[in-house]
Every structure is written in C-alpha cells, then in structure tokens.
Amino acid sequence: MKNIQGERDGLQNKKKRAQDRNSFVVEAALRPYSDLKGMRFKPDNDESLSRVLLSMFCDAKEANDLRIEVHGLRTELAMSSRKEASQDLQQARLEIKGLREVVHVLQEKNQEMGEVQDKRQRTQNNAGEITILREEIQRLQKDALAKVDKVRPIPDAQFAGEFHAMIAMIRSLSRSAYDSDDADAFSAFGDGVLLRDVPAHRWKTRAQKKSSIEAWMWSALIELVFATPSKFSSDQSDPVHQVWCGLFDARGHCPWPAPSIQSETWRCSTMKQVVELAGRSIITLGQYVSPQVSTNSRARELQETILRSRAELANTVESLLIAMAPTADTSQIQELVDKAFTLAMEMSLQRPRLQVVYPEIGADFDKTQMHAIPDRSIDDMQNGTVAFVVNPGLVKWGDAEGHNLDCRYDIIPSLVQLEPILLPETEKRMSDEAVVVKNEQDLIRVELEDHTGDIPACS
Structure with missing residues (x-):
C-alpha cells in the first residue's frame, strides 16, 4: 500500500508540475503574444490555441528571410571595409557570423517543432530573436551608410x-x-x-x-x-x-x-x-x-x-x-x-546616378532625350519613331549632392535615325501613286506581249 501511495503521490506531483509549466507558458508567452497581436485567446479552446501557435510559427519562419538579409549585409560590409576602420569591420564580421549561427539554429528549431509544448517554448524565443535580428540589421545598415566619405563631384x-x-x-x-x-x-x-x-x-x-x-x-x-x-x-x-x-x-x-x-x-x-x-x-x-x-x-x-x-x-x-x-x-x-x-x-x-541609356526601336522621337540624324526624306523631324540607335546617351538623375533623384537630366542625348510617321493623307497619296505605277507597268507588259506575238519564231 505504501508503494502504491508513493507512486500516486509521484504522479500527482508530476501532474502538478506539468500544469504549472503549462500555466507558465500560457501566462508568460501565449497570452502576452496574443494580446500584442490583438488576438482573442482561450487556453482551453483548441481552435484558439492553434490560431495563436500558427501565428507564432509564421513569425518564426521570418528568420529565414532575415538570414538572407544578414548574408547580404555581410557582403556589403566586406566590400565597404576601409583601412582606418579595420577593427570595426572585424567586429561587424564577428557579429554577422553570430547572427548567421542564430538564424541557422532558428531554422533547425522550426524544422524540429513537433509537439505543442515545444512549439510554445520555441515561438516565444523566436519572437525575441527576430526583434534582435531586425535591430542588428538596422544598426549594420546605418553603420555601412555612415562610412560614406564625400566624393569630389565631377561637373556635367x-x-x-x-x-x-x-x-x-x-x-x-x-x-x-x-x-x-x-x-x-x-x-x-x-x-x-x-x-x-x-x-x-x-x-x-x-x-x-x-x-x-x-x-x-x-x-x-x-x-x-x-x-x-x-x-x-x-x-x-x-x-x-x-x-x-x-x-x-x-x-x-x-x-x-x-x-x-x-x-x-x-x-x-x-x-x-x-x-x-x-x-x-x-x-x-x-x-x-x-x-x-x-x-x-x-x-x-x-x-x-x-x-x-x-x-x-x-x-x-x-x-x-x-x-x-x-x-x-x-x-x-x-x-x-x-x-x-x-x-x-x-x-x-x-552621388547622383549616371547611366548610359538608349531608346527602344520604334519609340517615339523625344527631342529632350534624343538627337536625330539629319534626313532630307523626313519633312518633320519632330514626328518620327526610332529606326536605329547610332550611339547611346548619358543621363544623370539627381543633383551633385545626390538629392532630387527623381529628376532626369540628359547630359548627352542619344543619336538616332528616324522612321517618318506617315499622315493619313500621305499614305493615301503614296497608295494612289503605287496604283498608277502598277497600271502603267501592266499596260507596258501587255503591249510587249502583243508585239512579241507578231515576231516569227526562230527555226
């Protein structure tokens, strides 16, 4: 009887500890998370519990995207290293390496999530780690941008x-x-x-x-x-x-x-x-x-x-x-x-963006962005489409300080050959002329055939 009583007490203790852990997870993780997200949460309702856990799991999956961003920032910092900031860059590399390891651990944890209890514990940690990663990414971006020295602007x-x-x-x-x-x-x-x-x-x-x-x-x-x-x-x-x-x-x-x-x-x-x-x-x-x-x-x-x-x-x-x-x-x-x-x-x-550009074949002529090769066959050089491009142009977006980047300035316009746009009356005139020419050709051919019929065949 004492053994049975001891086992019963042990089971009661285990049950109580399990309930305490469950209550702790609910109060320390799930309920604060649901309140933060504005979600209605009932611990005893399976549908409510599943909805909160699914939201946590989606947040955890964001860690994979953050891993890609961190890798890009690592490349950015590696390319922007300078001699006078070697120690800072070395520290940044170590931080990025640590972040990659954290992301790798998070990815492994997401793959291993099986039981509900494990999901509750991991998603709580993931939410905090995601916040840390975002803060680190913002800090690294600011550090990289702050290391830009002034570059001597070259006049247009x-x-x-x-x-x-x-x-x-x-x-x-x-x-x-x-x-x-x-x-x-x-x-x-x-x-x-x-x-x-x-x-x-x-x-x-x-x-x-x-x-x-x-x-x-x-x-x-x-x-x-x-x-x-x-x-x-x-x-x-x-x-x-x-x-x-x-x-x-x-x-x-x-x-x-x-x-x-x-x-x-x-x-x-x-x-x-x-x-x-x-x-x-x-x-x-x-x-x-x-x-x-x-x-x-x-x-x-x-x-x-x-x-x-x-x-x-x-x-x-x-x-x-x-x-x-x-x-x-x-x-x-x-x-x-x-x-x-x-x-x-x-x-x-x-600081401003400079780019070698060229129009597409068939594009309408734009005198602000193109120069046309003089062509006596085109009466109106302002109305035409691009037949081909001889040389591209040079374009700048923004001012010397890198501001107003939505403003385009063509330093050198593209040089193009134009194809004239035929007006309706011009097309009709050319069509009528073509008909007249064809009729004259047909008449000449008939006359030649008639004359040929009068000539005796060679023996």
Missing part, C-alpha cells in the same frame, strides 16, 4: 567632354574599318544591344553601314563596361550588382533599383571601396602602381578580374574591325578601353 561638362571624346574615337574607328560593301562582312556583328530588332534594310546605304559599325562598338561597350555601375570591375555574375538589386529591389525592364538616397549612397560607398581595393591605375590604365602584385588575395583577385574585362573589350572590338577590314587602324583601341573604364569608374563614384 567634364562628363560630356569625356563622352564626346569616346563618340569621336568610335566614329574614327568605324570609318577606318569600312572599306567594303560586302553584306557578309556585316553578319559578323552578332546580336549587339543596339542592333536588336533592327531590320536588315536599315543598313543598305554607305552612311547607314558606317553607323552600324558605330552601333556595334557601342553595344560592346554597354554590355562589357556600362551595363551596371559595377560591371567594369566584375565578371559575368556581377555579384556587387546582385547584392545592390537584392537590397533595394530592382524591378521592371531596367534591372536597376529605383533611384533613392539609400540605394545611391550604398552604390557610391561600395564602389569607392572597390576602387580603393583594386587601385585606380588598374582600372584606368590596366597597370599596377608598383611592379609587385598586391599580396592581398581579395585585391589580387579583383585586379585580375578587371584586367580580364579590359582585355575582353579590346579583343572584341579588334576582332570585329579586322573582320570588316584587315587593314583597319586598331591603334586607338587601347585608348578607347582606357577612356571607357575611366568613365565607368568615375560614374560609379558620384
């Missing part, structure tokens, strides 16, 4: 001069390469961004063929140097641009984030660190400052990537020019590469 006139110099150089190269009317030579162009959707008959005349060579070289520059602010310093994956878009949500046809003070400050700060890590001479001249290669593995890898990008651009342009004309003057290609990489670097370091 200087950018215009550098861009005009590239236009003149490309035009000179295209003239030296054009020495043939062979249509097969122009098939070497491939699918450049400025040549897509342009019908072949647009390149019939000598002037149009010269323009097509310019358009092809500009296509190569856009794809290999100016596609993104960081393209000149990266390989095809362009990781800096991916992080930028991931942080500031790039959408739409243009794969760039909408310009904002936060996005442009991050871009300016990050590219400043990239330039400092690689060295300006590597970017602008393809040369090391000293004979020795950097001992920093990250710097060395970045320098090698930039040198490969410079070589790819030079080889691409040279191979096309030689294919067009074996005697083409290629001596200016290296200078063109230097100018392109220098311009791309300076654009990436400015």
Whole structure:
C-alpha cells in the first residue's frame, strides 16, 4: 500500500508540475503574444490555441528571410571595409557570423517543432530573436551608410567632354574599318544591344553601314563596361550588382533599383571601396602602381578580374574591325578601353546616378532625350519613331549632392535615325501613286506581249 501511495503521490506531483509549466507558458508567452497581436485567446479552446501557435510559427519562419538579409549585409560590409576602420569591420564580421549561427539554429528549431509544448517554448524565443535580428540589421545598415566619405563631384561638362571624346574615337574607328560593301562582312556583328530588332534594310546605304559599325562598338561597350555601375570591375555574375538589386529591389525592364538616397549612397560607398581595393591605375590604365602584385588575395583577385574585362573589350572590338577590314587602324583601341573604364569608374563614384541609356526601336522621337540624324526624306523631324540607335546617351538623375533623384537630366542625348510617321493623307497619296505605277507597268507588259506575238519564231 505504501508503494502504491508513493507512486500516486509521484504522479500527482508530476501532474502538478506539468500544469504549472503549462500555466507558465500560457501566462508568460501565449497570452502576452496574443494580446500584442490583438488576438482573442482561450487556453482551453483548441481552435484558439492553434490560431495563436500558427501565428507564432509564421513569425518564426521570418528568420529565414532575415538570414538572407544578414548574408547580404555581410557582403556589403566586406566590400565597404576601409583601412582606418579595420577593427570595426572585424567586429561587424564577428557579429554577422553570430547572427548567421542564430538564424541557422532558428531554422533547425522550426524544422524540429513537433509537439505543442515545444512549439510554445520555441515561438516565444523566436519572437525575441527576430526583434534582435531586425535591430542588428538596422544598426549594420546605418553603420555601412555612415562610412560614406564625400566624393569630389565631377561637373556635367567634364562628363560630356569625356563622352564626346569616346563618340569621336568610335566614329574614327568605324570609318577606318569600312572599306567594303560586302553584306557578309556585316553578319559578323552578332546580336549587339543596339542592333536588336533592327531590320536588315536599315543598313543598305554607305552612311547607314558606317553607323552600324558605330552601333556595334557601342553595344560592346554597354554590355562589357556600362551595363551596371559595377560591371567594369566584375565578371559575368556581377555579384556587387546582385547584392545592390537584392537590397533595394530592382524591378521592371531596367534591372536597376529605383533611384533613392539609400540605394545611391550604398552604390557610391561600395564602389569607392572597390576602387580603393583594386587601385585606380588598374582600372584606368590596366597597370599596377608598383611592379609587385598586391599580396592581398581579395585585391589580387579583383585586379585580375578587371584586367580580364579590359582585355575582353579590346579583343572584341579588334576582332570585329579586322573582320570588316584587315587593314583597319586598331591603334586607338587601347585608348578607347582606357577612356571607357575611366568613365565607368568615375560614374560609379558620384552621388547622383549616371547611366548610359538608349531608346527602344520604334519609340517615339523625344527631342529632350534624343538627337536625330539629319534626313532630307523626313519633312518633320519632330514626328518620327526610332529606326536605329547610332550611339547611346548619358543621363544623370539627381543633383551633385545626390538629392532630387527623381529628376532626369540628359547630359548627352542619344543619336538616332528616324522612321517618318506617315499622315493619313500621305499614305493615301503614296497608295494612289503605287496604283498608277502598277497600271502603267501592266499596260507596258501587255503591249510587249502583243508585239512579241507578231515576231516569227526562230527555226
């Protein structure tokens, strides 16, 4: 009997402890959480309990998204490290590593949730950890943005001069390469961004063929140097641009984030660190400052990537020019590469956004954003659509301090060939003229057939 009584007492104690734990979880976690969320909660009601637990579980799943944000911030801090702040950055790396471990633990906990009691305990912890992670992310973002030093603003006139110099150089190269009317030579162009959707008959005349060579070289520059602010310093994956878009949500046809003070400050700060890590001479001249290669593995890898990008651009342009004309003057290609990489670097370091842009084929002519090639066949140069683009334009959003980023200013408009828009009366006149010509041709053909019938056949 004593044994039975002892077991009964033990069971009663276990039951009481279980009830106490359950009451503690309800009062310390579930009820405060439901009050915070404005949810009606009844501990004895299964439906009410399930609703609160489901909400807690959803909050816990947010930890996975926060893990991705923390990883992006880790990359951001790694790219924005400076010599004078090495200790702070090292501490930030340690903090990010700790946050990643916390997120990993949270993810494992979410996968292991099985029993209701375990869910109650874990979701309480997750809610607190999510709050901590959000606070850490905000702090890291502020730290990264606070490390932006003032960059010397470059006047629009200087950018215009550098861009005009590239236009003149490309035009000179295209003239030296054009020495043939062979249509097969122009098939070497491939699918450049400025040549897509342009019908072949647009390149019939000598002037149009010269323009097509310019358009092809500009296509190569856009794809290999100016596609993104960081393209000149990266390989095809362009990781800096991916992080930028991931942080500031790039959408739409243009794969760039909408310009904002936060996005442009991050871009300016990050590219400043990239330039400092690689060295300006590597970017602008393809040369090391000293004979020795950097001992920093990250710097060395970045320098090698930039040198490969410079070589790819030079080889691409040279191979096309030689294919067009074996005697083409290629001596200016290296200078063109230097100018392109220098311009791309300076654009990436400015507070306002600078971008190489071009209109789509078929777009309506806009005199504020485009210049049209003079064409005597078009009476009204203001009414037309873009037939093809000879060279892109240079656009700036915002002022020198990086404010008013919704304001667009075209430093250099795009140069385009227009297709005239035919008015209804013009279309009718051309249609009537075509009918008259066809009738005259039919009449001539009938007369020739009649005369041919009178001629005896040859034996």
